[in-house]
Amino acid sequence: MARKIVITSGKGGVGKTTLAVNLGVALSKRGERVIVCDADFGLNNADVIAGVENLVNYDIVDVIEGRCRGAQALVRHPAYGNLYLLASHSAPERYISPQALKLVLEGLAPKYDFILVDCPAGIDEGFHRAVACADEAIVVTTPHLPALRDADKVITVLKSYEMQKISFIANMVRGDLLVSGQSLSVKELESILKVPLLGIVPDAYDLYLNRLDESAKAFKVLASNLITGKRKLPDVTSRYKGLTGAIRRYFKSGL
Numbered sequence: 435m436a437r438k439i440v441i442t443s444g445k446g447g448v449g450k451t452t453l454a455v456n457l458g459v460a461l462s463k464r465g466e467r468v469i470v471c472d473a474d475f476g477l478n479n480a481d482v483i484a485g486v487e488n489l490v491n492y493d494i495v496d497v498i499e500g501r502c503r504g505a506q507a508l509v510r511h512p513a514y515g516n517l518y519l520l521a522s523h524s525a526p527e528r529y530i531s532p533q534a535l536k537l538v539l540e541g542l543a544p545k546y547d548f549i550l551v552d553c554p555a556g557i558d559e560g561f562h563r564a565v566a567c568a569d570e571a572i573v574v575t576t577p578h579l580p581a582l583r584d585a586d587k588v589i590t591v592l593k594s595y596e597m598q599k600i601s602f603i604a605n606m607v608r609g610d611l612l613v614s615g616q617s618l619s620v621k622e623l624e625s626i627l628k629v630p631l632l633g634i635v636p637d638a639y640d641l642y643l644n645r646l647d648e649s650a651k652a653f654k655v656l657a658s659n660l661i662t663g664k665r666k667l668p669d670v671t672s673r674y675k676g677l678t679g680a681i682r683r684y685f686k687s688g689l
């Protein structure tokens with residue numbers, strides 16, 4: 435039976451969809467059967483980030499309205515055989531109830547290990563619909579105060595749901611700024627959000643360019659933490675320490 439995990443944030447653009455897809459890739463490479471469900475109706479783009487937009491024939495609304503079965507709507511990733519995408523619908527005016535989406539995912543859950551639900555930004559209807567489908571939540575934040583404030587608000591709302599687990603991922607972490615003390619440390623992030631840290635993902639050129647699987651190391655650790663419940667963190671600062679590290683920091687300081 436799949437663990438149904440909503441990937442949420444509050445603030446937009448912090449990397450929810452990028453993390454959902456890349457975490458899905460990492461889990462699938464460990465042999466886990468994974469569905470990434472795009473629950474961002476209207477501004478859906480998980481299919482694009484996964485690189486399967488041309489393979490989508492049916493979406494969630496087709497399943498809800500009986501035009502196909504749940505399994506028929508899944509797009510199997512051509513490069514990662516255990517990874518499937520359940521595409522969203524791009525018409526924002528359509529009303530989709532939380533119960534309808536929940537039923538679709540519950541129908542698929544027995545044959546999969548993970549369903550990662552990509553949530554829209556904000557805490558309105560779309561957020562509640564995505565959250566209502568899940569048993570666990572991962573809150574994505576960047577190490578910036580506006581994102582943290584929104585993440586904190588989202589965590590407060592999530593606590594009113596009966597979630598089995600709530601954790602957070604710090605995304606776009608910059609090792610150079612951590613070393614120079616200009617970025618909030620992992621400890622500071624944990625003390626602000628007061629839920630367990632699942633892992634960190636560095637600010638990476640490959641992720642910025644949406645090159646799937648190029649930041650495999652960070653997501654491998656993340657997938658392992660999710661499965662084992664342990665907490666390992668990739669070292670994002672080592673290349674910015676010492677003399678060569680100082681030179682790298684100098685060249686990155688203008689970015």
Ligand SMILES: Nc1ncnc2c1ncn2[C@@H]1O[C@H](COP(=O)(O)OP(=O)(O)OP(=O)(O)O)[C@@H](O)[C@H]1O
Nearest residue numbers: 446447448449450451452555606636637638641642
């Ligand atoms: N670790 C990272 N390093 C560099 N760029 C990143 C990283 N994570 C995400 N990005 C980039 O940030 C942008 C926003 O990412 P993404 O669309 O995944 O965010 P989102 O939270 O899903 O946004 P929305 O709230 O609009 O759904 C994208 O251009 C993505 O490539």
Ligand SMILES: [Mg+2]
Nearest residue numbers: 450451452474
């Ligand atoms: Mg998104």
